[in-house]
Amino acid sequence: MIEYSFPVLGQQIPVRVPQAVEDFQAFQRYIIDRANAGERVAYDTETTGLATYSRDFRIRTAQFGTPNQAWVLQVEKGSDLQRLSSWALRTLPALSMQNRNFDMLASDRHLPGITLEKLAPKTLDTYIHLHLSDPRRRDQGGIGNGLKDASAHYVDPSAPDTAAGLYDEFHKIGHTKDTGWRHIDIDNPLYLSYAGGDVILTSRLLPKVQARVAELGINPSLIPFEHEVGYVCALIERRGMRIDREYTTRLSAELSDESARWAEEARKYGVENINSTRQVSAALLGMGEEIKERTAGGAVQVDGNVLKRLADVDRQWDPIGSRTPNPLAMAILRSKRASKWRTSYADAMLRTADENDRVHPKIGALAARTARMSISDPPFQQLPSGKWEVRRAVIADEGHRMISVDYSSVEPRVMAALSGDERMTAAILRGDDLHNLTAASVYGPDFVPAQRKVAKVVQLGVAYGGGAKTIAAQTGLTLPEAQAAVRGYKRTYPRLARYIRSLQAQVIRDGYTLRTPSGRRLVFDRDAAYASFNGEIQSTARDIFAQGLLEIHARGLTQHVLLPVHDEIIADATDNEAPDIAREIGEAMTMTLRGIPLGTDPDVGGASWGSLYMKTANTMIDNDPWYRANPEAAHIAERERG
Known part of the structure; x- marks a missing residue:
């Protein structure tokens, strides 16, 4: 047995790295004792990088720990150690992880007999508890949701940073903080002791953050809700x-x-x-x-x-x-x-694709301050909505067609539901176009399309806390024109304007915090109370979308889902099934919020994701020099849309 240690609160906590048969037997006794006691054990992996499904990704170590000891299995050294790790994961009845989706997906792919379906029901994620208690990163004024920042606050301020602490080791071997994980010696003492440190800290952190969530009065139902949403996102990420x-x-x-x-x-x-x-x-x-x-x-x-x-x-x-x-x-x-x-x-798609040419974008189910999801590697959420060229690279499975289902004007509808504005509500229930209503109020009934576009920017700008100056920059209006447009908007929806002012005042009185309709706690900077309505809208829209995702899963439709992006579900199904699957997903997502219907717009495209966004060839060539430089693109668009 090789034994290292990790310092916590002035104590050297043992980190054991088994080498011989008797060492592995001692590890098995540790696991069996924890299982018989019903004790929750922290689990973590060290890997070659973050691209879980790239062709050369592998797990290097698997570690298990409780507050007073940790065990590190060097699974890179052989299949016997991989099987031992799998046995431990199957045997333990309760686990904890920090950012569990990464380690669950890595284990699902690279450890024999381990699946998401087995791990998720018995695993609590410290990250979820941290985000529910304070969603801000450290650079935003919060505690931070990473293991180091959270442990420094809740466990031990002097505990080593187990990631940054290795960067010097990486530099010694000529690598960076991104590439060193793959190349550092598997027997490096600091590498192994810090691997053990991660599970020691995670094990000590969980009860602290559970207590903090309870202390703050966070809606307790959000804990299983977020774990279930994260699990469904992991299933989608696994499919790719x-x-x-x-x-x-x-x-x-x-x-x-x-x-x-x-x-x-x-x-x-x-x-x-x-x-x-x-x-x-x-x-x-x-x-x-x-x-x-x-x-x-x-x-x-x-x-x-x-x-x-x-x-x-x-x-x-x-x-x-x-x-x-x-x-x-x-x-x-x-x-x-x-x-x-x-x-x-x-390049990111080519780099991260697995052996079957599938990419698996990382889905942050609980990411922004408002809890909105994130998509990374590749960051598909950042693609302009009307562009198809990159999306064309993603294709449906053989014999399938692409599906898109998104909410119809979800943010204005959430605005109406939260504020209770009678005029906005009535317009929605009549099926009126809100931007037309605003444009008519500001510019008169004979408004032109450009003025409708301004009205749309004004509506979103007011909701997001942006002033006339910001709206002027986005629309090309002069400042007086933008100010007049904002005044016209507020005249159109007076109760909405009053609600925004009231909400901002309430947030200040409550110490720059806000509780959303779902019971989520949002925290704002002291000079950013103006953003409170935007935060409430974004957070509520996200929870609606997440609830829709769970309903999709409950109906057995997750197998069709490729990606949740913004307020849209991207899916595929066979040629014959696609229209029905699109309709079923749309029905699963449909709901009401305080009497306001939240409907969907299902759409079925062709063989690629880009087919859902393609315009006619003539329009593309006329409006964008990219197509004039690539004339074959227009022909692809026409062929695939059909």
Whole structure:
């Protein structure tokens, strides 16, 4: 037996690494004793990286621990150790993990006989409890939801950071914090003692955060709710999404060429490096542009928001029509977008795909402050809603068609339900278009499409706590025009305006905290009470979506789901079943909130995810230079949509 230690509260807690037969027998006795006592044991893995389904991913160690000891099995050394880890996981009746989906999925894939279905029902996640008690990261003023930050607060402020503490070891062998996990010696003493430290800390952390959740009066039903939502997301992540490797490889090359073409266009205006703030700002100012925005250091700001304003496009890249687009701003935006799409999407899919060419995006079921989900590696949530090129890389299973089901105007409906605004509620129940109603109120019944678009921005801007200045920047309106639009919006929905003011005052009185309709606790910065209504909307919409996901699972439809993204479910089914499956998923998601119906828009596409977003070829070629540079794309769009 090799024995190391991990310091907690001035004590050296033993970390045992069994080597011989008698050592493994001692480990088995430890597990059996814990199982007979019904004691919850913390479980964790050390792996080669985070891409669980990439072809070269593997588990290096599996560790088990209680507050006063830890055991580390070096499963990388052989199948016998893998089987021993599997036996322990099957034998133990209760487990705890920090961010359990990662370790459950790694074990499901790489340990014999272990499945999500067996692990999830008996595992409590410390991360879920931490998020429910305070959803803020440390850099947002919270305790933090990571193991180190949480342990420093609840367990021992002086306990080592078991991740950062290894970075020096990685540097010694010529690797970084990202690559060192794969290459560090499996017998490295610090590596093994810190592996044991993770489960010791997790085991001590769980009762602390359970007590904190109870102390704060968090709705207790949220604990099993979030565990079930996380489990369903893990099932979806395990299934993954099939990619067209040939298309994705070609897309990567095309995006690289596109980025270079637009960077070359920027050079015509004197910008040799599009990432140089100094060069870009000097060139734009030299073209006569007025840029009022400044960085914290006082330099001219030329971030994406500024460039889009100058290029006269909104956040979704749709033309605003408020000015003549600046060609340099557009060239820089397009070069950077193509580069980002290549690295974050095309190359990420090729890098993380498993042996069956399926990618498994990581689904953070409980991520943002508001609890909204996140999708990473690849970050599909960040794709503009109307673009299809990257989505075209994801294809349905053989003989299947893609399905999309999303909520119909969920955020305005949540706004109406929360505020009780009579006029907004009546309009929704009549089936009126809220943006048309707002535009008519602000501009009169003869409003034009551009004014309806402004009304939409105003509605979201007011809800999100944005002022007239922000709305002006997003729409191209002058500040007085934006101020007039905001006043018109508030006249249209007076009770909504009163509710927002009342909610902000209540949040301040309650110490900058808010309880949502589900009983979730949101915490706001002292200077950000204005964001409270946005937080309530986003959190409530997320809980509605999560409840819909659980209903999908209860109806046995999870096998069809490929990804939950924003307020949309992406799924697939056989050609014959697709319309019925889309309808059933839509029915599962449909519900009411305080009398406001929350309906869905099911859609069935073709063979790829992109088919659900493709426009006609002529429209694409007319409106986007990318298609003029890639004429075959239009033909693909026409062929696949049918």
